[in-house]
Amino acid sequence: MDDLYRDEILEHYRNPHNFGTLNEPSAVHEGANPLCGDRITLMLGINDEGTVEAVAFTGRGCAISQASASMLTDEIKGKPLAEIARLGRQDVLDSLGIEISPARLKCALLSLDTLRHALDGRIEWQGSTDES
């Protein structure tokens, strides 16, 4: 029936990667889409070299928002902030690997948006998030 809900997405939804909390996170942010009840709390452990050593998230919401968060945490783990700051909306959509309609875009981008806010003040964001 569904490319949108392909196995990989459902797998990330059912068994999200890096799900949980960090004891002493360097950065935290809670993002939400109040309109639909999607929420993500992202925690980052950043070392002195500016690399994301540890990442964890908790959340609840639709499959797209949670799967996207799970995939994003895999993507950023072990990466330097400078590289993470170049992540944009297309990278998120590429990881999800599916067509997202405008109505669901907010769900898909919630995790990236949360990440941006978590790193606010630490780094200048380069990637396009295109929140018109």
Next chain:
Amino acid sequence: MAIVRSLDPVAVRADFPIFERDFNGRRLAYLDSAATSLKPRVVADAVAGYLTRYSANIHRGVYQIAEEATAAYEDARATIARFINAPSPREIVMVRNATEAINLVAHSWGRQHVGRADTVVLTELEHHSNLVPWQLLTQEKDADLEFVPIDDDGRLVLDTYEALLRTHPRLVSFPHVSNGIGTINPAREMVELAHARGALVLVDGAQAVPHQPVDVQALGCDFYVFSGHKALGPPGSGALWARRQLLEEMPPFLSGGDMILEVHLRRTTFNRVPHKFEAGTPDISAAIGLGAGLDYLSAIGMDAVRAHERELTDYGLEVLPRAVPGLRIYGPLSSSERGGIITFNVPGVHPHDVATILDRAAVSVRAGHHCTMPLHERLGEAATVRASFGVYNDRDDIDRLAEGLAGVVRLFSR
């Protein structure tokens, strides 16, 4: 006793051009009439007719097409009055939608009559459009807002309503039918109780006018509002009905051209009702279109419409729980107390995911909070799925919904 004509959805769909489209080879199963209704060809033709054949401004010109436009617009007003059994078209103010109608009452009547420490009584069911204007009014006036709660079945707790009435509120307002969960409220009884305590009543009829017979005189309320776009009309049409005496006493809402009689540099006299409340050039074609939409519904007969939707509701309440074990349905479970609306949740699946998957099968439902965030807080849910019925729906649409939901369950339990 009149025989209720029965409605033939197949024949009805032939009147709605949108069904000529196919969606992935399937007919559209549109189950979101509570958000807006689809439009019959006669409505589109009425709009196009104005725009192409007599698109003059109204109330001003003395040439032929101006007279034609004015007549068509005022005919629409008369059609609206008849449709809700208002005593006169003079008591119908044409507006863009129910939201505008409510804002009109809040600004025009509310600011004059609601003062410091006064109370306005609403319910936990309110659509944001019948909540936010009253919040702003009571905040501005330092007045109080009280809410009639619902019980766990989605019915208003009338004991609490009566208790709140003892504070002698200035105004009571509630939905005739809840757009969120479908509850049909005991409107006439609530109006009587309110009047006994000296309160005026505004009934939000947005979800009632398109789906059941409405008689504002029998209801006895003071203000009644509805949106044209939910009643087969174009977006940009709608009406406020109010008692003549109230309209006479109320100051204007929006001001400018057409709502005036005489204008001098430093003083102006206002037009008679209802034109006093219609400033500027209105959405003329939308009003004419709404007239055509209401005529279409009248030809079917609102008793037949209600009977049809009630039958679909019964069917839905029966088959949907079979398709989804543990389906949570909100609101009263008997169709006699529920409009053609079934709001539900699939255990473990977010409404957005449900709606997206159903969309693949050309089944359109609404996912979210349906402009009733406080109601959803009360239900303890961030979001729900809502299926709602109209004259073009049939059991096949509900079967497709059930089939789609069974598919959702399978997909998410693999």
